[in-house]
Amino acid sequence: MNKEELLWLRRYNQYCGKFMYKERCRSGISEQKISRGVCTRTELRKMENGDIPWKKMIGDYLLQRLGVPTEYFEVMADARELNGWRDREDICLIIFEQPQKAQQLLETYQKKYRKKRHLKSSF
Known part of the structure; x- marks a missing residue:
């Protein structure tokens, strides 16, 4: 990937993570509760910060736990x-x-x- 693509991917990861973080905070659900059985709290924090690539399946599962209908927006999958x-x-x-x-x-x-x-x- 070139620099431009990497920058776009980083912004994409940050956007998805920020969206999930805002929904989690709005719902008042703890990191521990939302991530239980899906990923570690460290992985969740890294996803919310955009530090690791957004994974569609994990992201959809977490968002569904928050009551966010994932069929209304597109998220990329590798x-x-x-x-x-x-x-x-x-x-x-x-x-x-x-x-x-x-x-x-x-x-x-x-x-x-x-x-x-x-x-x-x-x-």
């Missing part, structure tokens, strides 16, 4: 995060019609994404 989301959607789409196939996909998913991030798996 390729790995998007692929993980697609893999989970594939499992959800066939779980009732093809449970054995869904189980195979779930096992593949768990091997592929095992211990890559702090967010607990939805499955």
